[in-house]
Amino acid sequence: MLKTQTLLAGACALLVASAAQAESAAEAAVDFRQGVMNVYSWNVTAMRRMARGDAPFDLAAFQSHAKDLTAAAGLDVLKGFPEDSVTDESDARDEIWLNWGTFEERHAALKEQAAKLVEVAASGDQAAMKEQFGKTAGTCKGCHDDFKN
Amino acid sequence: MLKTQTLLAGACALLVASAAQAESAAEAAVDFRQGVMNVYSWNVTAMRRMARGDAPFDLAAFQSHAKDLTAAAGLDVLKGFPEDSVTDESDARDEIWLNWGTFEERHAALKEQAAKLVEVAASGDQAAMKEQFGKTAGTCKGCHDDFKN
Structure with missing residues (x-):
């Protein structure tokens, strides 16, 4: 009887540890993907301010932000959306996992x-840059409209 | 007198708006740099687990994480540390701005x-990868020891 209790206690401890680890893995995934989104946002916002005339147009800065947005878009952010990663901190909708192929396509479109x-x-060419910036930022909005709360 | 009051009210409104914008800019910078750090962390943690044997060694995954860490290290994270960006949310120490040259060197070392x-x-070569991973992760620790609360 004592042995059974000990075994049960051990199994429970393992279950709890496993649940804690799973939660922690989901939280790490959320931190990662939100980190990537923050990097997108930093660069998109800076370019948007220039494109709209809210900040002086600085070609070198615009080019640097475009480069960094592309580098961030190249990160494997899809790995930050494992199936068990719905947390209170996340605005990700279930539609991501229900329409994973579409979600992948949206990421490819941003890239x-x-x-x-x-x-x-x-x-x-500033006019061309503003036009292409609009298309690029449009991929953010399109994805958020469908997949973000 | 009424005109003076109106002018004063206008000046105050501008000051408040300006302070709010400055706060928002600092917060945006903190979000950006913490986002970059989260991307570093995601990749370093995954490689560390493999290097320590806490996860099965997956060469393709290791290579992908090394590539993404390098891409993240190439982001212009220093722009996320403007001088007025000390907030409650940030663990950045004043030493960053007091020793900016050293801080830049640490970032260059990570890259x-x-x-x-x-x-x-x-x-x-797994042994070589583990050794070089140790050197890479060491640049994170060295910077955190000096510049992070």
């Missing part, structure tokens, strides 16, 4: 448009 | 060691 923005920014 | 980790990971 593609951000890479084009780097190309266009190299030309220094 | 250099992470890039070497990508090279070593391409070889697939």
Whole structure:
């Protein structure tokens, strides 16, 4: 009887430890993906301010932000959305996992448009940069509309 | 007199708006740099688990994490540390701004060691990867010891 109790206690301890680890893994995933989104946002916001005339247009800064947005878009952010990673801190909708293929396509669209923005920014043509910036930022909005609370 | 009061009220409104904008800019900077740190952490933690044997060694995953750490190290994170960006949410120490040159060197060291980790990971030599991972993670610790609360 004592042995059974000991075994049960051990099994419970393992279960609790396992649940804590799972929670921690989900939290780490949320921290990572939100970190990536913050990097997107930092760069998009800076370019938006220039594109709208809310800040002086600084070509070198715009090019740097386009480069960094592309680098961030190249990060494997999809790994930050494991299936068990719905937490109170997250605005991710279940639709992400129900429509995973679409979610992947949205990420690919951001990568593609951000890479084009780097190309266009190299030309220094402000009108073209603003147009391509709009397309790039549009991929953020499109994804948020469908997949973010 | 009424005109003076109106002018004063207007000046106050501008001051308040300006303070709010400054706070918001500092918060945005903190969100950005903490986002970058979260991306570092996500990749370093995954590689550390493999290096320590806490997770099965997966060469492709290790290589991907080394690549993403290098991409994140290449982001212009120093722009996320403007001088007025000390907030309650931040663990950044004043030493960052008092020793800015050293802080820049630490960031350069991370970039250099992470890039070497990508090279070593391409070889697939696990012992070499673990050694270079230690050097890379050491640049995180060295910087945190001096510059993070």
